[in-house]
Amino acid sequence: MRCCAFTTEREVTMLRSEHILAYLALVCSLLIFSAPVEPATGEKMKNSCVDCHSQLAGNSFVGTRSHDWKGSIHQKHGVTCDKCHGGNPRVSDEKAAHAGVLGSSSPQSTVYYKNIPSTCGKCHGAEFYKFTQSLHYKRLEAAGKGPNCVTCHGSMVITVLTPDTVAAVCERCHNERIGVFPYIPQKAKAVLLLLRESNALLEAEKKLHHPARGGEAARALRDAEAALYSAKLDWHKFDLDTITGHLQDLYNSLGKLPMGNPRR
Ligand code: HEC
Ligand code: HEC
Numbered sequence: 602m603r604c605c606a607f608t609t610e611r612e613v614t615m616l617r618s619e620h621i622l623a624y625l626a627l628v629c630s631l632l633i634f635s636a637p638v639e640p641a642t643g644e645k646m647k648n649s650c651v652d653c654h655s656q657l658a659g660n661s662f663v664g665t666r667s668h669d670w671k672g673s674i675h676q677k678h679g680v681t682c683d684k685c686h687g688g689n690p691r692v693s694d695e696k697a698a699h700a701g702v703l704g705s706s707s708p709q710s711t712v713y714y715k716n717i718p719s720t721c722g723k724c725h726g727a728e729f730y731k732f733t734q735s736l737h738y739k740r741l742e743a744a745g746k747g748p749n750c751v752t753c754h755g756s757m758v759i760t761v762l763t764p765d766t767v768a769a770v771c772e773r774c775h776n777e778r779i780g781v782f783p784y785i786p787q788k789a790k791a792v793l794l795l796l797r798e799s800n801a802l803l804e805a806e807k808k809l810h811h812p813a814r815g816g817e818a819a820r821a822l823r824d825a826e827a828a829l830y831s832a833k834l835d836w837h838k839f840d841l842d843t844i845t846g847h848l849q850d851l852y853n854s855l856g857k858l859p860m861g862n863p864r865r
């Protein structure tokens with residue numbers, strides 16, 4: 602082992618900073634990946650929840666829910682049933698596997714509507730953090746009146762809303778009948794459309810200009826990228842004006858790009 606063979610002071614200092622870096626990386630990875638996902642490579646792990654539930658009849662309530670997970674982005678990334686519901690996926694006996702699994706109406710369940718944000722937040726920490734800052738979260742915590750993650754993403758997380766579908770979801774609570782900010786669905790649609798278009802525009806500009814060449818263009822693209830990132834994050838705080846503000850910053854940054862096609 603090299604660690605016992607160093608001699609000069611410089612080597613010691615270097616080794617020490619290497620260790621500090623390795624330590625920091627470890628701490629970070631523990632924080633980020635507190636709920637590890639099965640590796641996508643190598644032999645597929647056996648999972649009794651998936652094995653048994655995929656054989657349940659599709660016309661029962663439990664069966665329908667189970668089959669909904671198939672083809673979802675979570676299935677593709679190895680996020681199995683137990684990651685959200687708990688239980689023991691390594692045993693095939695039904696009772697033993699269900700240890701700790703509770704139905705969604707039980708307040709102790711990981712999928713009880715008020716507990717859903719923190720269950721998802723184990724892996725989607727940034728969205729969860731922003732969500733906890735929203736009025737939606739406060740209303741959900743207080744009287745159960747705000748939406749939770751699956752109100753918008755579907756029970757088994759099979760949807761990401763688009764400008765075409767977002768208004769209908771907001772309208773469930775924001776409408777003339779209930780009277781809570783009835784203008785929101787149309788505004789949400791416009792903001793999400795702007796977000797998507799800004800994303801596309803930035804991608805196009807990145808192809809046109811060489812970020813690797815440095816200089817003013819690279820700086821402008823970096824600033825635009827940061828503004829887009831902030832806009833996406835603030836989406837889960839549902840502060841529509843703040844999002845629009847970030848997108849304005851993005852356009853201002855892109856405005857600083859040199860004119861013409863610099864590749865020629
Ligand atoms: C051997 C088969 C089998 C295995 C293994 C199994 N389940 Fe189930 N599960 C069932 C059946 C059958 C039901 C419906 C039971 C009922 O309606 O009483 C069910 C019900 C459920 C429910 C609904 C509970 C409720 O009260 O509404 C959830 C959630 C669930 N299972 C998750 C899991 C998870 C997570 C695992 C793995 C850790 C798992 N199951 C393993 C067969 C299985
Ligand atoms: C990404 C997290 C997640 C994954 C992965 C997931 N579920 Fe769910 N599941 C939920 C949530 C959240 C609910 C509650 C939805 C609601 O309230 O409408 C739920 C509801 C259910 C229900 C209805 C239970 C009830 O009491 O309402 C069943 C059954 C179920 N899931 C089975 C499964 C099975 C089987 C798998 C794997 C094949 C699975 N789920 C994977 C999050 C997940």
Ligand code: HEC
Nearest residue numbers: 636638674678680684685720721723724750751754758761
């Ligand atoms: C064990 C970790 C884990 C948990 C728990 C989890 N997810 Fe995910 N989720 C992932 C991974 C991995 C991906 C795919 C890679 C990515 O987009 O980051 C993903 C992707 C997504 C996407 C992006 C879909 C797309 O098409 O781009 C949404 C939305 C999502 N999850 C919502 C949820 C919600 C809502 C819950 C709680 C009900 C949840 N997730 C629970 C790990 C998790």
Ligand code: HEC
Nearest residue numbers: 718721722725728729732748749750753761762767833836
């Ligand atoms: C009121 C509706 C709503 C609620 C509540 C909500 N989301 Fe979303 N979420 C959206 C919409 C709309 C998008 C698509 C934004 C976009 O296109 O950039 C999205 C996107 C996402 C993405 C994908 C981000 C990406 O850039 O690919 C993840 C992951 C996600 N949400 C997780 C969560 C989690 C976790 C919660 C709960 C803590 C949650 N969402 C609550 C509406 C919602």
Ligand code: HEC
Nearest residue numbers: 736740746747748752770771773774781785789839840841
């Ligand atoms: C399950 C019901 C529900 C759904 C669905 C829902 N909301 Fe809300 N929303 C609420 C409630 C409740 C409030 C708080 C009203 C109050 O107490 O003043 C609220 C408040 C808001 C506010 C004002 C926040 C503030 O800080 O002033 C915005 C913006 C908002 N919602 C956006 C949205 C968008 C965008 C969607 C769709 C993607 C959506 N909501 C879907 C229930 C919902």
